[in-house]
Structures are given as structure tokens and as C-alpha cells.
Amino acid sequence: MSVDITCRTDRFNLSVPGADFINDCCYGEDFSRWLVEALAEAGVEADLVCMEDFGWANQAAFQGVDYLMCVAGHSEDDPARPDYGTWHVMLERARTWKEKLLGKNKTSPDDPLCGTVVQVLEQAGFEQVAIEP
Incomplete structure (x- = not known):
């Protein structure tokens, strides 16, 4: 189970596919780099x-817990604001095979990293920051 944290901004590229993109929707390198730095400061x-194939994958560790932290975005397709859109930060706790089998140690909106990501996004002035379980 992962938790999806969403926000809206025009600070990052959502309009020009990179020459190295696997798919046309692999946006998020610039957002990921910014987020990694902002989280390090926190x-x-x-x-x-x-x-x-959907965006970018990152790693995070906070308070003794390891996470997979994926980033993906999609544009609103507004010609006046081509980079404005919704970004997703998807967090999933690293779990053992046994924990997965038994349904234990799942990621939840109450995870400390979720709150920290929300705080970082809000402090940066992103719009409509929300946790979508």
C-alpha cells in the first residue's frame, strides 16, 4: 500500500519531453531533485x-524507516501555463516478505514522512497539498 501526496504548481517541467524519456510522461527529474534537497534540509x-515509465523513483529514509518515493506529474494543458499541473509524491514503506504476507507495517497517512513531505510542499508555497490514501 502506498500513500499519494498531491500538490499543484508550475515550478517544474510538464511541457517539454526530454530526449531520454522512456515515455512522453516521464516528467519529474527536476521536481525529484528539488524534493530530495528540500527533504534533506528537513x-x-x-x-x-x-x-x-511514469515519472521518477527515489529513496528516502526517515526515523529508521526506508521508503520508495515516486514522483509523477501531469499538466493541465493550459497554453498560457504549460507547466502548471498536479504532482504526485507516492510513498511506500519498505517491508519484508513476511510483513507483506501478513498485511503488517503498511504505509499510512500517519507515517512521519508523509507529514514531513506535506510540510515541505506547503512551506514552498505549492497549491492544494493533500494526502490521498
Whole structure:
């Protein structure tokens, strides 16, 4: 189970596909780099990992818990604001096979990293920051 944190902004590229994109929707490298740095300032160990077919995958560790932190965005297709759109920060706790089998240690909106991501996004002035379980 993952938790999806959403926000809206025009600070990052959502309009010009990169020459190295796997798919036309692999936006998020600039957002991921910014988020990793912003989270580091908030005491979270985070690192950029790689492009995925939907966006970018990153790692994060906070208060002894490791997470997969994926980023994806989609534009509102407004010619006046081509980079304005919704960004998703998807968090999933690293769990053992046994925890997955038993349904234990699932990611929840109450995870401390979720609150920290929300705080970082709100402090940066992003719009409509919300946790979508």
C-alpha cells in the first residue's frame, strides 16, 4: 500500500519531453531533485534513483524507516501555463516478505514522512497539498 501526496504548481517541467524519456510522461527529474534537497534540509535522507515509465523513483529514509518515493506529474494543458499541473509524491514503506504476507507495517497517512513531505510542499508555497490514501 502506498500513500499519494498531491500538490499543484508550475515550478517544474510538464511541457517539454526530454530526449531520454522512456515515455512522453516521464516528467519529474527536476521536481525529484528539488524534493530530495528540500527533504534533506528537513532531516530526511533521500536520494534520486532513476527514471521510470511514469515519472521518477527515489529513496528516502526517515526515523529508521526506508521508503520508495515516486514522483509523477501531469499538466493541465493550459497554453498560457504549460507547466502548471498536479504532482504526485507516492510513498511506500519498505517491508519484508513476511510483513507483506501478513498485511503488517503498511504505509499510512500517519507515517512521519508523509507529514514531513506535506510540510515541505506547503512551506514552498505549492497549491492544494493533500494526502490521498
